[in-house]
Amino acid sequence: TVQDLMKQISSKQQIDPVRIVSIKHVNEKGMQIMVDDDVVRELPEGQDMVVDISTMPGSNVDAPGSPIEIKLTF
Helix, strand or coil: HHHHHHHHHHHHHHHHHHHEEEEEEEEECCCCCCCCCHHHHHCCCCCCEEEEECCCCCCCCCCCCCCEEEEEEC
């Protein structure tokens, strides 16, 4: 599920999963697609991906607990 994916990414990157407000897949054309349980279900086991973690536009980068966005490229 998306929740499991968030937990795994946050664990590996040592970030609070509560801070994650969105996970998007960036396809080869640069289109950003919201990741839902169906997208996660179709991912092959052991799929390599690049994870880009950034703060949400307009949020204070230095503030603890500021919301973050995750973009996946695979």
